[in-house]
Amino acid sequence: MLPGFLTRAFGLLLGREGRSLHLKAAGGATAVLLVVMLLGSWAVVAAEDGARGANLTSYPKALWWSVETATTVGYGDFFPVTWWGRVVGTVVMVVGITTYGMVTAALATWFVAREQKRRHGPHQLGAETLHAVHERFDRLEELLGAARKKD
Numbered sequence: 803m804l805p806g807f808l809t810r811a812f813g814l815l816l817g818r819e820g821r822s823l824h825l826k827a828a829g830g831a832t833a834v835l836l837v838v839m840l841l842g843s844w845a846v847v848a849a850e851d852g853a854r855g856a857n858l859t860s861y862p863k864a865l866w867w868s869v870e871t872a873t874t875v876g877y878g879d880f881f882p883v884t885w886w887g888r889v890v891g892t893v894v895m896v897v898g899i900t901t902y903g904m905v906t907a908a909l910a911t912w913f914v915a916r917e918q919k920r921r922h923g924p925h926q927l928g929a930e931t932l933h934a935v936h937e938r939f940d941r942l943e944e945l946l947g948a949a950r951k952k953d
Contacts, residue, residue: 822911824904824907824908824911824912825908825912827904827908828901828904828905828907828908831900831901831904831905832901832905834897834901835872835897835898835901838872838893838894838897838898839865839868839869839872839894839898840865840868842864842868842871842890842891842893842894843861843864843865843867843868844861844864845886845890846858846864846867846868846882846887846890846891847859847860847861847864849882849884849886849887849889849890850882850883850884850887853883853884853887854883855883856882856883856884856887857879857880857881857883858880858881858882858887863880864880866880867880867881868894871891871894871895871898872894872895872897872898872901873898873902874895874898874899
């Protein structure tokens with residue numbers, strides 16, 4: 803059941819036609835962050851297993867730690883004590899910071915685009931559409947000119 807759910811979730815995040823690139827990137831980064839947090843939690847428990855002074859000894863604690871680390875809250879209640887645990891923490895932190903930056907940029911782009919549409923109106927034509935319209939008018943003028951010459 804879970805793989806089917808993940809397939810549908812990734813399809814919704816990444817597979818929509820017409821969705822802008824910044825939204826696809828933010829959705830993809832969020833999916834990667836979730837995977838990194840889940841795998842990072844497992845990896846940090848494995849890295850900290852049997853270490854002296856380790857406080858990340860169970861998956862639920864490690865999952866909470868990965869959320870704290872990815873969001874850069876860092877309460878300090880859980881932290882890795884081994885070198886490999888700190889490497890995992892660094893990866894979770896970098897991916898979290900990157901993801902939140904991308905989501906923030908996607909939201910800002912959405913707000914700016916919305917404001918531009920409001921200011922310029924919904925009927926603004928793109929350059930490609932405008933060129934196609936001019937070509938059609940040119941063809942119509944040629945047809946009308948040819949019809950007048952015949953008369």
